[in-house]
Amino acid sequence: MNEPAPLIFLKLGGSLITDKHGTSTPRPEVLRRLAQEIAAARQVCPHLRLVLGHGSGSFGHVPAKRHHTRQGVSTPEQWLGFAEVWREARALNDIVVQELCAAGLPVIAFPPSAAILARGAKVSDWDHRPLQAALDHHLLPLVQGDVAFDHALGGTILSTEDVFEHLTLLLRPQRILLAGIEAGVWEDFPACTRLIPTITPAAFPALSSHLGGSAAVDVTGGMEQKVTSMLALIQRQPGLQVLIFSGEHPGNLQSALCGQNPGTLLLGD
Template sequence: MANPLSPLVFLKLGGSLITDKQRPYTPRLDVLRRLAEQIAVARQENPTLRLVVGHGAGSFGHVPAKRYGTRQGVHTPQEWLGFAEVWKEAATLNRLVVDALLEAKLPIISLPPCAAVTADDGRVAVWELYPLRAALQAGLLPLIFGDVIFDRRRGGTILSTEDLFEHLARHLRPQRILLAGIEEGVWRDFPHCTELVREITPADIEAGRLQLGGSQAPDVTGGMESKVRQSLALVQAIPELEILIFNGEKPDAIRQALAGENIGTRLHA
C-alpha cells in the first residue's frame, strides 16, 4: 500500500513518442518497451514514488479525429460514427501501452476517461476520482489517455492527456508533471531548432521574452504552443508544481526525469 505522503508525479508518454505520427496506426513497440523498462527502474530506485501515467493518441486516434472534427463537437450520425472510431483507435493503442507496461512487471491499471469523465464545452466538468485515488493507495499505476468524451454542449469532444492532467493536478497536487515527446524541449527558434529554452515562467510570456513555436508532429489537440500555454496556466494556479517538456527518445531520459533531474525545458511559477 502506497504512502499518501510520498511524492506524486504525472508522466505523459506523448503520441509522437509511442507511435509514428507520419504513418497512420503505427506503434513504436520497441520504444514502448524501452520506456516501460525505464519506469520500472525508476520505481526500483524509489519504491515510494507514486505515479499516474498518461499517453497520447498519436497516429491512432488523431487520424479519425481529424477526419470527423471530433474535438469541435459531435452531433450528426456520421460524426457519432467518427466518435466511435476515435474511441476504438484510442482503446487499441491503450491496450498496447498496457501490454508493454505489464510486460515490465509494472502494476498498471487502465482507467478509460470516456467512461468516467463528463465535459462541458471542451473542459472536464465531472470526474469521479475515487477509482484513481484507490489505485494509487493500493500501489498501482493508474493509466489514462487522450480519449473521446461526452460533452454537455458539444455532444462529444476529445480531451487530451494534458487536459486530463490539468484537472487531476488541481485535485491531487502532484510535485511534477513530465511530458515526454520527441522534441528536446521548447525551441526559441523553431523550426531551426538551434536554441533550447531551459526554463520558462509565466513572466517570460507576459514580458514578451519568448515567442512560442511549433513541433514536428501534427496534433489535433493543439501542439507545442498549446501545451506550453496550458502548462504555464497550471503552474500559476499551483505554484509548487513544475512541469518538464523533454525528449523521451533519449536513453535514460524517463528514468532521469522520474528521479527528479531537470532535463529539457522546465516550466514553473
C-alpha cells in the same frame, strides 16, 4: 504521521510512442524501453507515486481530424467518427498496457470515455476516487487522450493534458513530466539550435512568438498550446513544476522520474 511520497504525473506523448506520420503505427521498441525505465525508476525510488498518461498519436489524431471530433459531435456521421476515434484510442491503450505489464508494472487503465463527462472540451464531471484508490494501493493508474461525452458539444476529445489539468487540482502533484520527441522547448523552432532551459509565466510572452506547433497531425494543440496551458496550471497551483523533455534518449525518462531536468522546466515566477 508520515507525509505521503511526492506524486508525479507522466505523459508519454503520442509522437513518442507512435509514428505520427503514419496511420495506427506504434513504436513498440520505444514503448518497451520507456516501460523498462519506469520500472527501473521505481526500483531506485520505491516510494515513487505515479499517474501515467499517454497521447493518441497516429491512432486517434488521424480520424479525429477527419471528423472534427474535438469541435463537437451531433450528426449520425459525426457519431460514427466519434466511435472510430474511440476504437483507435482503445487499440493504442491496449498496446501501452501490454508493454507496461511486460515490464512488471502494476498498471490499471482509467479511460476517460468511460468515466468523464466534459463541458466545452474541458473535464466537467469525474468521480476520481477509483483512481485515488489505485494510487493508495501502490498501483499505476493510466489515463489517455480519449473521446468524451460533452454537455455542450455532444461529444469531444480530451487530451491527456486536459485530464492531467483536472487531476492536478485534486491530487496536487509536485511535478508533471511531458515526454515527447523534442529535447524541450526551442527558442528558434523549427531550426532547433537553442533550447530554453526554464520558462516562467512572466518570461513567456517574449518567447511565445518563437514557439511552433506540431510537425504532424495533432488535434489538441502543438507546443505553444502545451506551454500556455501548463503555465496557467502552474499559476493555479504554486510550487508545481512541469518538465518538457525528450523520451527518445535512453535514460532521460528514468532521470526525470528521479528528479533531474533533462529538458525545459516550467515553473512559477
